[in-house]
Amino acid sequence: MSTFLQYVFTGISVGGCYALIAIGYTLVYGILRLINFAHGDIFMMAGYFMIFSFAVFPFPVAIIITLVATTALGILIEKFAYSPLRQAPRMSVMISAIGVSYLLQNLSTYLFSGLPQPYPAIPGLKQRVMLGDASVSLVTFITPIVTIIIVLLLLRLVNKTKIGMAMRAVSKDYEAASLMGIKLNTTISFTFAVGSLLAAVGSILYFTDRSSVYPFSGALPGLKCFVAAVFGGIGSIPGALLGGFFIGISETIIKAVGLSTFSDAFTFIILIIMLIVKPTGLFGEKSVDKV
């Protein structure tokens, strides 16, 4: 019973982190129709930012530095790698995204070596709490709560504010939105900023549980979170939340039954099934191609 509880909590906690990353994919895809292959690596870089800032500053400052630096990284990537390709074929932009991912992975291997670096223990988060017989670290509880709060705030931002309205407009019709006087580049930058900020929050929660970061630690979680976004219906924030929790929990269950080798493969099986059965995902909208 206690191990079962432990798995449930782990699943929810991992799912929360996945949800935060998945939202980044969903926002960017919604607005640019681009799978931001570099998103997982932004998440990985956030891990390194934390390690290095924590070594110098007290933890509240380190957290702020991590959030700011990751957000800046996301905006920079958009400016340099994606915005010059606005008129280019979709495949070029996707390759550019893969290129950024490749660059970030290789750059961090070069700068920080390929070896895993220990992730700092942020005071409070790592504390163990007893829950009946199960011992669970505090971060396991904090993650889902933080995730849900952030999603509620985000929904408010998207639905109630001016910039949120601009985001929705751009994702509906790029050209019409810019004709209506919406500043396209600002809106896109803002979207990347929000996505990266969430990835940074996700990274703090995720790596606290994992205890180390290495150059490829963003690759697989990144892909899984994209699957989560597709599962929930790309472009939909509640969808990404649900997808994140679904992938996180089912992955933990699969590990629990002793099929660890398949836990990664499982995500992709879900993806392929979902794409066949309902390509628009749980909450996605159907788009009609104009001939």
Next chain:
Amino acid sequence: MENILKLTDMSIQFGGLRAIDSLNLEVDKGEIVAIIGPNGAGKTTAFNCITGIYTPTSGNIEYLGKSIIHKEPEEITKSGIARTFQNIRLFKNLTVFENVLIAVHLRYRDNIFTSALRINYKQELAMREEVKILLESQDLYKYKNDIASSLPYGIQRRLEIARALATKPTLLLLDEPAAGMNPQETEDLTKYIKSIRNKFGLTILLIEHHMDLVMDISERIYVIDFGKLIAKGSPDEIQNNPKVIEAYLGVKENA
């Protein structure tokens, strides 16, 4: 007269929008028939239904007496209906010659082994010869090595028609062939459409906004507004139909 195309009570619905509402339309062999109507009336949607890109929600489409309602676009092309598109869809980065050559493929049997190993070398030559003749007859042969997207707009339109002709159609659908053309070019196009009809024994159904062209060229006209057929008849009848004047021509004349 032999009936080539017949739409019976054809309707199509997108979500809450009824884009076409019980459209009845007939085209006889050898005719040039025009569909006119204000923007957004559902003309192109009707073309997309006929060519299998959309499946109508209800009603029927018969081609040569057979229903083609559930056929894929490529099957419909193979059965003899070719089309052009409102916003020109060429194979942009391929040459003029290749654009037409690809359209010839459907009439030749081929598979990856015979084509890769050049076993049907003679067939390839026959296809090329056919393209050459077609391009020459359309006065496009001089552009044969040019990349399609590099051509002037008018030539691109003609290339698109040539590509459609290469499939050897019985029925040709032209979606706004004169869009963006000046009066002189439109006049040339009028002659051109008549000439290909005679030369290739075609039946032509076209959508057009240039009234000069429509009135000059078509034997019969269908007028659609808000997805509904509001009038049909000869050019004279249409020009004098009060409903049409109200919905469409009236606006045009005042402008």
Next chain:
Amino acid sequence: MLKNSFKEKININLLLYLGIIVVSVLILTFLDMNKREYIYAISIIERSLVFAVAALAMNMVTGFTGLFSLGQAGFMALGAYTTAILTIPVELRPNVYYMEGILPALENLSFPIPIAVILGGVVAAFFAFLIGIPILRLKSDYLAIATLGFSEIMRAVIASHMMDKITNGAYGLNNIPEFSSSIECFIYTSICIIAMILIINSSTGRDFKAIREDEIAARSVGINIFKTKELSFVVSSFFTGISGGLLAMYMSSINSSTFQITLTYDVLLIVVLGGIGSITGSIVGAFFVTAGKELLRFFDEPLTVAGVNVPLFKPGFRMVIFSILLMVVVLFFRKGLLGGKELSLNGFKKYSRKKEDKGIQVGGAS
């Protein structure tokens, strides 16, 4: 007249290709004869050739058919494992499968190398056929992620305990027969490359390009886009599988981590640098990237000049260079480093014919 020019075009290119083949064979024979001296060069050439096959196969589906497929590593894994299982010498198999043993059915199943390599391609093609049915109906970006996912699934399956008796699970396979000479490698790879060039330049290849250019227009001229996409995907995967088998021979030992996403990215790097939709580009790109990675190896060694460590030189530097190169090409040279030009004598011919045409026109006017 048209007949003649078409024939001429074929003949003249044939001559060019034959020339390249003869020169390559001569060079490789020389290298093989002095194997000791040139072992490093031979190794680079073999690796380049294998990657040229993989890159051209990827280009066929991605550059010529417009389907962004990222499943290369998975299909290479299928080809590599099939080839390895069927060619590891029977007497060495107990040593290779020392942990769990080998499936009795496979114990004595052995094929000559060329057949095993082709079977590797067939297995990859078969899987491509199966997964192609659902995923080729997807839009291009979903296709990319679905094929990437497929590749990861394959890797997980290969590494799993359930497959221990077939793939030797996480331990991988070794004692795979190596190329006896660089000529052997050249023969296999050049057959594949020529076959792919023939396909791309055939009427089938033209259908691929039509789909890349405009799917709706392609359907409007009677191309069955689903069948054609499936064909391109299956054929591409067949050659990808073969390149995997050849990679297994080149490396002589493989395990599931050989076939990570990075392998797909390596192939993609070649395709992009050489030019998407350029045959010559993929082949030249394979040599450029493979040789480049080797030549830049010294960047990865710490360098000390006059007792001072030069700060830039440390492990990983050359991959950073390649990453930056990739970004530069994507952003500024979208047609690749060769600018989308193909190696052929037609370029010269076209030039001279244009002159001729002008002459005729002038003549006609006067």
